Amino acid sequence: MRLIIQKYLYGDYGDGHAGGLEKASNQDQQKEWPLWEVFIRSKQGLDHKHAGSLHAADAIMALENARDVYTRRNEGMSIWVVESKHIHASDPDAAAEFFEPANDKIYRHPSFYDLPDSLKHM
């Protein structure tokens, strides 16, 4: 079986496209099920972390598939799924202007303060 994994960049899809909770109406015509991103919370109090992606026809099946694929070894207690097309990612080609300017601004780190000895765990 060949899985084609494609991530969409910002602008590939307009926000007008159907949200994850509605069943896609033209499912009959679609050969491939849409791709979903899976987020799993492993313990109460922790954040949901991205676990991977999978194919499913709708949100209910995506949750069940995520349960079967990503929580078989007791990894989770809560699952979020979101259709991949709704994730807008930054463009890797724009990394230069997006991220590099922060590289040399060391004064943005709180490392120039003298802390009193009595403060622990900082």
Add this chain to the structure above:
Amino acid sequence: MLQQSISKLISEDQQIQYLLHLADNALILSHRNSQWCGHGPILEQDIALTNIALDQLGQARNLYQYAALLITEKTGIPTTEDQLAYLRDVGEFKNCLIAELPNGDWGQTVLRNFLMGSYQFFLYQELQQIATGQLKAIADKSIKEITYHVRWSADWVVRLGDGTTESHARMEQALELLWSYTGEMLEPSDFEQELIGTQSSYIKAAWEAKIAAVLAEANLDHPKNDWMQLGGKKGIHTEHLGYLLAEMQFLQRAYPGLEW
């Protein structure tokens, strides 16, 4: 072959027969589902059904272990779960016929799981109330797994029944094929009478209501025929079980006592 004194005990002891009946149902259904491993329609569903097969195998193991313990206590001959699963012949298996039928297509497979899973759900719910000791513990553990199996398979029955023209036609075909094998689950045999006999009419009513609701949601006509195939619980099986056992039991029969 099992030792004669063990076979004799099994043929007389209703409690052990009942445990083997539950275990055989779980094992044979598990084996059929495991045959989908690597052949599922999509990777995610392949994993889902394999997970279910493993759940059912775990339930079968718990029940065989308990039966083996009772046999060991009563005969004084050390008996293991493997002997019960791998050394009994077709005529000694007590699973319902519906478990041993071939998988057919995906629709037939999910429908079988739904019909059997729903029965197991109401049965184990009752066992939680009336069974004691180890059997109650097994029911407590299994019911969570079975609840998910029913949810998963009912979901698929609705998807396919209420899906495309082709998926609907295939589900109708599967329903027609499997329906006459459903009555056996609901008809208590001698060894079921003592423990579950009085609850059987309740289980039957609950099962029928559940099936009717899901079939209606799936846009499938409720079958009208009520003539039912019987025999599995008495060891009278379809031709399919022999082939299944030949494959499943081969290793232990060819290399007795072999371990991983």
